[in-house]
Amino acid sequence: MTRPNLFYRTTNVQGMNIAYREGGDPQNPKIVLLHGFPSSSHQYRDLLPALATDFHVVAPDYPGFGNSDIPDPATFAYTFDKISEVIEAFLKRLGYAHFGLFVQDYGGPVGFRIVTRNPHMLDWLIIQNTNAYEIGFTKAWDGFRGALWKNRSPETEKPLAAFLEEDAIKGIYLFGAKDSERISPDNWKSDFGFMQRPYARRVQLELFYDYRTNVDLYPEWQAFLKKQQPRTIIFWGQDDIFFTREGGEAYLTDLPHAKMHRLQSGHFAVEDSLDEIASGINRFYNEKVRSIR
Numbered sequence: 001m002t003r004p005n006l007f008y009r010t011t012n013v014q015g016m017n018i019a020y021r022e023g024g025d026p027q028n029p030k031i032v033l034l035h036g037f038p039s040s041s042h043q044y045r046d047l048l049p050a051l052a053t054d055f056h057v058v059a060p061d062y063p064g065f066g067n068s069d070i071p072d073p074a075t076f077a078y079t080f081d082k083i084s085e086v087i088e089a090f091l092k093r094l095g096y097a098h099f100g101l102f103v104q105d106y107g108g109p110v111g112f113r114i115v116t117r118n119p120h121m122l123d124w125l126i127i128q129n130t131n132a133y134e135i136g137f138t139k140a141w142d143g144f145r146g147a148l149w150k151n152r153s154p155e156t157e158k159p160l161a162a163f164l165e166e167d168a169i170k171g172i173y174l175f176g177a178k179d180s181e182r183i184s185p186d187n188w189k190s191d192f193g194f195m196q197r198p199y200a201r202r203v204q205l206e207l208f209y210d211y212r213t214n215v216d217l218y219p220e221w222q223a224f225l226k227k228q229q230p231r232t233i234i235f236w237g238q239d240d241i242f243f244t245r246e247g248g249e250a251y252l253t254d255l256p257h258a259k260m261h262r263l264q265s266g267h268f269a270v271e272d273s274l275d276e277i278a279s280g281i282n283r284f285y286n287e288k289v290r291s292i293r
Contacts, residue, residue, distance in 0.1 A: 004052035010067070013090045019067035020060040020090070021045070023052030029123070029285070030096055033059035034087070036105025036130070038169055038191045038204065039268070040066025043104070047270050050278035054285075055100070060090055062110070064203035066194060073199055078206035080106075080214060084113035091121075100285070102126040105242070105267065106207070109214040112221045119224070124231040124289045126281060127251060127258075129240050129267055131214075132221045136247020138240070149212040160208055164201050166192040176239025176266025183271050225254040232258040233284040235277050237265035259284055 006023040021041045031051060033044045041048075041059035051057050061068040062083050063076065076082070087110055091099075098121050103111040108130030115122040131137065137145065147156040162168055170188040174180045194200060225232075232255045236248030245262075252258060261280055263273045270277055 004049060006049055006052065011090065011093055013086055013093060016063055016069040016071060016086070018060055018063070018086065018090050020058055021048055022058045023048050024056040026056050028054060028056045030099035031055045031057045031102060032091065032096060032099045033057065033102045034104065034107030034111045035059065036107055038164070038172070038195070039187070040194065042066060042190050043268060043270065046274050047278060050274065051281060054282060058094060058096065060087060062087065064200065070197055070199050070203065073202050073206055078203050079210045080109045080113065080207070084110045088114045088118070097121065098123050100124045100126060102128065103130045104128040105130050108132060116220060116224045119228060122230055126233055128235045128269055129237050129243050131243050131247050132218050133247050133250035134215070134218065135250055136243045138242055138244050140242050144208060144211065148209055152209050157205055161201065161205065164195055164204055172241055172267055173271065175241040176237055177272050178264045179272060187271070222254050229255065229257070231288050233261070233280060234258050235261045235263055235269055235273070235280065237263050237267060237269035239265070240267045242267055
């Protein structure tokens with residue numbers, strides 16, 4: 001099989017350079033891959049080429065992440081609302097009028113905002129360990145929910161800044177992985193390296209605090225899913241440090257026809273379950289989505 005061409009590009013959106021990975025024939029059905037914390041489009045370095053033989057795939061880096069510009073937080077609002085506006089403008093700039101949407105972790109709050117504003121853009125949905133239900137929070141969130149979100153201060157930020165250190169980032173990747181030797185150290189080395197850029201840590205702390213706004217939107221997102229009933233496939237790492245198994249199962253309340261894959265994995269399931277995820281996406285599209293397009 002011929003390996004699809006992959007491109008590493010940037011485009012200007014609202015005065016910022018947004019970096020992105022792209023692969024596949026532009027005439028093929030489109031998939032958007034939205035990344036999580038503390039990563040970037042790097043987390044899709046293997047999934048993107050696996051999908052690009054059959055799809056036109058794009059994976060952007062959010063402002064402040066990866067190779068995208070990192071504006072000064074004093075002049076740019078690092079909120080999920082703002083990031084979703086930038087990524088929506090990015091997709092429109094690239095001509096992504098409608099697409100399949102893959103959301104993982106922060107990708108959910110960004111992507112759900114975009115498609116609730118523009119339901120016509122969503123052809124189908126791929127969910128991988130992103131939360132939309134109160135039951136989905138593990139105890140790792142106690143310092144956010146019980147302290148920071150109630151009273152933001154240097155004292156409540158300080159313990160959470162530990163999530164930005166290399167050992168903690170490494171732990172996010174390895175927690176729940178069925179075989180830690182399959183998880184490349186390039187992941188946490190890359191993420192931690194980007195954390196050394198000017199403003200990078202402040203960006204993450206701003207988003208830690210703003211995450212509380214996502215919880216307020218959970219009822220809206222649940223109602224959207226229940227009403228729209230997008231064709232949906234779910235890949236849920238069963239031992240995620242941040243999100244519970246029950247959080248994955250909760251989607252089936254609003255999406256009873258969704259296809260659920262319960263993976264022996266953690267937060268970044270694509271690291272050690274790539275084949276199951278890639279083949280599952282292709283099979284689901286051919287069996288459940290292609291016929292309605």
